[in-house]
């Protein structure tokens with residue numbers, strides 16, 4: 160129950176252990192087509208360029224920036240947590256200028272500030288933001304932000320690492336141009352792959368670049384020789400064959416459950432955990448309505464050694480919860496309810512284990528009420 164990787168189901172682990180075949184084997188190529196189709200479903204898009212990058216979420220991020228940004232470009236980057244800061248780093252390393260729109264950690268990206276920045280920088284070519292900020296648990300309004308980008312002639316780059324599969328991600332409806340995710344969060348697959356999707360508008364920009372993409376490995380023009388459609392696939396890099404079996408299986412599980420049902424399950428378990436924690440006296444740092452159901456950032460009670468609590472949960476209950484990142488280090492816990500791990504059993508275990516550990520430490524919490532409060536949500 161940390162911020163990822165989440166628990167991987169036995170079905171996915173079994174798929175991972177199947178015999179390794181060639182990455183150009185016709186059976187494997189068939190499976191790649193299925194992975195692309197199921198990723199289109201997960202992202203809710205018809206984008207032909209939808210596929211997994213052979214590396215973790217950070218490579219998906221880098222893939223979007225390296226392909227779409229050129230030296231001298233101006234990119235508006237929203238930062239309301241750790242990962243917006245990484246977007247800024249990417250822009251700078253592309254030799255471009257990052258115009259920062261900053262919001263307090265724990266709040267969402269403010270569309271009014273974004274509009275102001277777009278109006279003040281009519282020469283900006285891209286708006287980049289994090290949909291689901293894993294460092295704080297805040298969920299920004301991607302539909303509004305993508306629309307603002309379009310209205311001002313910009314492409315959008317969206318970080319959906321923590322949102323995909325756990326909360327609505329609607330690429331075509333939003334009109335998002337480049338979006339990346341990770342396999343280790345709500346898809347409950349092994350870490351190490353980054354599903355991405357690019358709109359035709361984004362592809363047009365990539366095809367007409369003035370300079371070649373600086374990264375050979377991430378250059379989509381080359382990657383598409385392997386992941387593109389058609390029978391003629393060419394070697395680009397040796398695909399992580401077994402990890403792709405695992406992704407295929409985790410996407411099948413998502414399809415069987417149905418996206419809407421997966422979103423509803425994440426929401427329900429979040430509400431139960433929230434009810435239990437708040438009854439105990441532990442508050443959320445993100446305001447109601449802006450919370451990510453899959454990442455619950457809560458305040459450490461007064462006088463409690465937060466690392467000692469995490470250690471006790473891990474050692475005595477085999478339960479991992481996450482620490483705060485960056486500016487929130489030492490101040491919050493991040494409790495994940497992602498993918499396969501988002502279930503009632505985990506919610507109840509987390510509440511009872513936390514109450515037991517905090518009770519022993521004489522922390523200022525209310526005991527004996529959390530489980531009832533959570534059960535009332537399930538009832």
Ligand SMILES: Cc1ncc(COP(=O)(O)O)c(C=O)c1O
Pocket residue numbers: 162163215216217218220242289291292293294318320321341350351
């Ligand atoms: C919002 C967000 N973006 C990007 C990343 C980077 O992904 P990875 O660690 O898979 O490289 C993470 C990882 O937690 C994330 O939460």
